[in-house]
Amino acid sequence: MKRLSRPAVIAAVAAITVVSLAAFSGTATAAAPAAKSAKKSTLYFGVSAAETGPYAQYGTQFQEAFTLAADQVNAKGGVNGHPVALKYQDSQSDPKQSVTVAQDFVNDPSIKLVFGDYSSAASIPASPIYTAGKLLQYGFNNSNPDFTALGSKYQWSTSVTTNESYTWTADYIKKQGVKSVGVTYLNTSDWGIPAYQAFKAEAKKVGLKITDAESVDPTSDDFRPSLIKATAGKPQAFVHIGYGPDAAEIVTQLRSVGYKGTFYGGQDVAAFDTTPAAAGSIEGAEFLPSSPAPLVKSFVKAFTKKYPKAGPVTGFEAGAYDALNVAVAAAKIGGTTRAGILKGFAKVKNVPSVVYGKITFDTKTRLPAAPQLTPTVLKNNEWVVYTK
Amino acid sequence: MLDTFIAGLLRGNVYALGAVGISLIFGVMNVVNFAQFSFFGLGGMLAWFFVAQEGMPFWLALPLTLIICAGLGLIINIAVVRPLAKYLPLAAMLSTYAVSQILDNTSQATFGAQDRVFPQVLATSNLHIGAMRFGTSDVVMLGVTTVVMVTMSLFIKYSKVGHGIRATSQDQEAALQVGIPVGRVQNISFVIASALGGLAGVFFALYVGIADPSAGLNTGTVAFVAATLGGLGSLVGAVIGGFILGILEAFGIYFLGGASDQIIVFAILIIVLIVRPGGLLGKVPLISTEPLTGTFLGKGRPFRIPWWVWPAAFVVVGVVIPLLGNTDVLTAGTQVLIYAIIAAGFTVTAGQAGVIALGQAGPVAIGAYASALLTLYVHFPFWVALPVAGIVAAVIASVLASPIWGVKGHYISIATLGLGIAIVAIIQLVEPQGLYNIPVPHWFGTALSTPVDYYLIDFGVLVLTLLVMWRLRRSHLGKVISSVGSDETAALASGVRGRNYKALAFAISAFFAGIGGSLLAAQYTYIDTTVFTTLMSILVVTIVIMGGINLPYGAVIGSIILIGALELLRFTDDLRVIVYGVVLILVVRFRPGGILVKNS
Numbered sequence: 001m002k003r004l005s006r007p008a009v010i011a012a013v014a015a016i017t018v019v020s021l022a023a024f025s026g027t028a029t030a031a032a033p034a035a036k037s038a039k040k041s042t043l044y045f046g047v048s049a050a051e052t053g054p055y056a057q058y059g060t061q062f063q064e065a066f067t068l069a070a071d072q073v074n075a076k077g078g079v080n081g082h083p084v085a086l087k088y089q090d091s092q093s094d095p096k097q098s099v100t101v102a103q104d105f106v107n108d109p110s111i112k113l114v115f116g117d118y119s120s121a122a123s124i125p126a127s128p129i130y131t132a133g134k135l136l137q138y139g140f141n142n143s144n145p146d147f148t149a150l151g152s153k154y155q156w157s158t159s160v161t162t163n164e165s166y167t168w169t170a171d172y173i174k175k176q177g178v179k180s181v182g183v184t185y186l187n188t189s190d191w192g193i194p195a196y197q198a199f200k201a202e203a204k205k206v207g208l209k210i211t212d213a214e215s216v217d218p219t220s221d222d223f224r225p226s227l228i229k230a231t232a233g234k235p236q237a238f239v240h241i242g243y244g245p246d247a248a249e250i251v252t253q254l255r256s257v258g259y260k261g262t263f264y265g266g267q268d269v270a271a272f273d274t275t276p277a278a279a280g281s282i283e284g285a286e287f288l289p290s291s292p293a294p295l296v297k298s299f300v301k302a303f304t305k306k307y308p309k310a311g312p313v314t315g316f317e318a319g320a321y322d323a324l325n326v327a328v329a330a331a332k333i334g335g336t337t338r339a340g341i342l343k344g345f346a347k348v349k350n351v352p353s354v355v356y357g358k359i360t361f362d363t364k365t366r367l368p369a370a371p372q373l374t375p376t377v378l379k380n381n382e383w384v385v386y387t388k
Numbered sequence: 389m390l391d392t393f394i395a396g397l398l399r400g401n402v403y404a405l406g407a408v409g410i411s412l413i414f415g416v417m418n419v420v421n422f423a424q425f426s427f428f429g430l431g432g433m434l435a436w437f438f439v440a441q442e443g444m445p446f447w448l449a450l451p452l453t454l455i456i457c458a459g460l461g462l463i464i465n466i467a468v469v470r471p472l473a474k475y476l477p478l479a480a481m482l483s484t485y486a487v488s489q490i491l492d493n494t495s496q497a498t499f500g501a502q503d504r505v506f507p508q509v510l511a512t513s514n515l516h517i518g519a520m521r522f523g524t525s526d527v528v529m530l531g532v533t534t535v536v537m538v539t540m541s542l543f544i545k546y547s548k549v550g551h552g553i554r555a556t557s558q559d560q561e562a563a564l565q566v567g568i569p570v571g572r573v574q575n576i577s578f579v580i581a582s583a584l585g586g587l588a589g590v591f592f593a594l595y596v597g598i599a600d601p602s603a604g605l606n607t608g609t610v611a612f613v614a615a616t617l618g619g620l621g622s623l624v625g626a627v628i629g630g631f632i633l634g635i636l637e638a639f640g641i642y643f644l645g646g647a648s649d650q651i652i653v654f655a656i657l658i659i660v661l662i663v664r665p666g667g668l669l670g671k672v673p674l675i676s677t678e679p680l681t682g683t684f685l686g687k688g689r690p691f692r693i694p695w696w697v698w699p700a701a702f703v704v705v706g707v708v709i710p711l712l713g714n715t716d717v718l719t720a721g722t723q724v725l726i727y728a729i730i731a732a733g734f735t736v737t738a739g740q741a742g743v744i745a746l747g748q749a750g751p752v753a754i755g756a757y758a759s760a761l762l763t764l765y766v767h768f769p770f771w772v773a774l775p776v777a778g779i780v781a782a783v784i785a786s787v788l789a790s791p792i793w794g795v796k797g798h799y800i801s802i803a804t805l806g807l808g809i810a811i812v813a814i815i816q817l818v819e820p821q822g823l824y825n826i827p828v829p830h831w832f833g834t835a836l837s838t839p840v841d842y843y844l845i846d847f848g849v850l851v852l853t854l855l856v857m858w859r860l861r862r863s864h865l866g867k868v869i870s871s872v873g874s875d876e877t878a879a880l881a882s883g884v885r886g887r888n889y890k891a892l893a894f895a896i897s898a899f900f901a902g903i904g905g906s907l908l909a910a911q912y913t914y915i916d917t918t919v920f921t922t923l924m925s926i927l928v929v930t931i932v933i934m935g936g937i938n939l940p941y942g943a944v945i946g947s948i949i950l951i952g953a954l955e956l957l958r959f960t961d962d963l964r965v966i967v968y969g970v971v972l973i974l975v976v977r978f979r980p981g982g983i984l985v986k987n988s
Contacts, residue, residue: 052493054602057502095914103715103839124824125914132837150824187647189822189916216646219606221596224395225641245503245598252597256522257391271503271598 048116053092065320106133120144140323162195170202185241240265284373400634405588406611407626409581415557415621425608426491431589446509461582619670654810718839725846731943733900739938741893742873747808755902770829781902822916
């Protein structure tokens, strides 16, 4: 008998492996038990977020908040008796992977809604898949207006968009009596650039002069050359359009190039809050952990009790917490099916929210109707309401 | 102006420290050590951990950090780099990339993924020249760099070990023969270089105020360019290169904006490699020692594939899987197929022409953007955009790469790596917004957008690619290109101008890379430049090495194993990237000629 040559064996083994993988995975998915017992079936929500990779910290924050909210909901009887549970998949907030995750979720009939992704760049490419699969994609953390604007009726968000945020910022700065600002913004297509465009447009409208605007590379850590240029025109105040960690570097380096004016920027994350140079920064906040509202107080209390080792509660946890409650409210109105939840989203009214107080959707934009921002200042490593 | 100059000086200081380490290792081992880059990030994180979390004084934390970095460096050298560098410097280089991934991920797993505020162990803005403030920490950094440089120069010039290092850099074999303990010299070099990398990382964190776990790759890449500018192997050159680059970068950003940062750096790299490959102070050997690529070709004869394997594979891959596979397998399958197309096309450059080009992500990006723009704005049907994208990629990549082909040996790989990154950076500058809603392919009115559709389209293109490869190899042109790769001098003696054929081979590979990019764009329906990373370039090279550098069908097997395994490993959560790195090292270690080649 002719001895089989090496490559033939390799090819055969590869082929058998691939085929059995295919067949096996096929049956594995099909074998997911549809529990039909006396207990009501669990209502599953999918979560597409980063468990590993550069955005893993945000995935952890979401998970903690979701778990807390789900526990509270289930303690009160779930959704009309159905317990709520979450299925997580790691997308690394990477558009290539979020698409695969989306296909997975769409093909899993037990999933009735998906939360995610962390970044608009990962959510937007997955939208056509969710739309085709008729599965509601709740991009609660996506502030790029394109997510809902270019999306279909299946894309919803309870995040303040960058347009609203930076329009508010330009207005507020002008109201403070500032006449000119220097700007740095992240050179990213999904966030920094559109945010800057919104800021620029509003600044022009209200007569706020931008002495210089520098786009910066988000992967860089040293921004001094850009800051030297941005402050060369001696602006009265300085604006940074970016995230917390880069804002921490910017504000530190801003002070070391000798600029003393007010810094408008930053985010409620540990890296920024504990940076010494960041004290005195001002930004418009949605979620304020020090808010006296009873709902916020009980949320912060419950969160710090359940996760004593986690950092301080930020807008990321708050957004996720709200998102689960909104989804539950929608399911209570419309039913625990994909189509029912979609209908429910259009109908929810005044869902209690730790970020906005109450949430009702503008069904045309699929965003919260009339969101409010509060000016806050960083004092003693904490953001508090700013009154001037 | 003075402010910008000072900012550049301080930036350059960090690069100088890092560049010295890179130059040192390259000189002594002919290996570009990507793992070095991880020490930048690790140095900062370790120092942060000791000072902020454990409450140690800085003057205790710093030496401890350096010792840990040095120790890790030693382990990396003994376990991974030295065994591979003996046989295959390029393999050692790729495996250091895998090590850097492992280090980065372990660091993230241990310290968390967030940026950490770096404690102000030294004042950072208590001094000033004019309006520009800087601090004691910056002065100390400059001082330490000076002390380190002076010590190292004296050490290398006058000590026995220093002489050993110089001898080994000049000629490893000769050094061995005169009894220099080359192994020990290399270990010591690694220890010094790693400690310097850690030191640079600590000072960088102090300078920017944040310990960023991912700072490594960025700063490291620039430090590498600085080392090349100064001359790989020359320590003084590395320092000079570091400062020059820092200052040039600072002024470049001042005048052209932050987005131009990467382009400046890589423009400098390419100019250096073309005008004066040895850098400012280095020396390019007159006779190129065996180029990196020669180590893969001629590593044994490929197995003969019996005739029935082809139709069987066609049936299994093209019919059975689409019928039986579920969405997971099909989606993974499309990734496998696209990478197989890119890698198979790449064998013309790497296998036939003998050039290990390291920047295939560049042409892939060109193809993807070209296809996206054509279908989105000019409303070309996908089937027309696909080949056009390939042609556009081939033309642009060739034009940009044309000055490079005169460069010799290692440096071509480095130049193409830089070129790949520069291409992506230019795209980011020209089109910073990603492209949304890229139209999916249509066939007589029906949209083809399910996983099965994409799989079959990709499969069809792969079959065509393999057919073209097969015909090309048997043609006269293919044989001429192969002659350049096997023995360039002999080819030249026969009247074959190596430069031109290398350029042609690169263009052909770029064509297929562009086609792969077009398929990617149509499938994702959204692209931005973050899709086309250095990791993609290195994946392509690894696939080709694994499958056998001269075998297009080997690229398919390599793609199935590496890309298929990556998808399979999705289920292993945090360990996923670490396992991938280890797998890569094992593959390169035990099967360097590729799995379809008889080991000679």
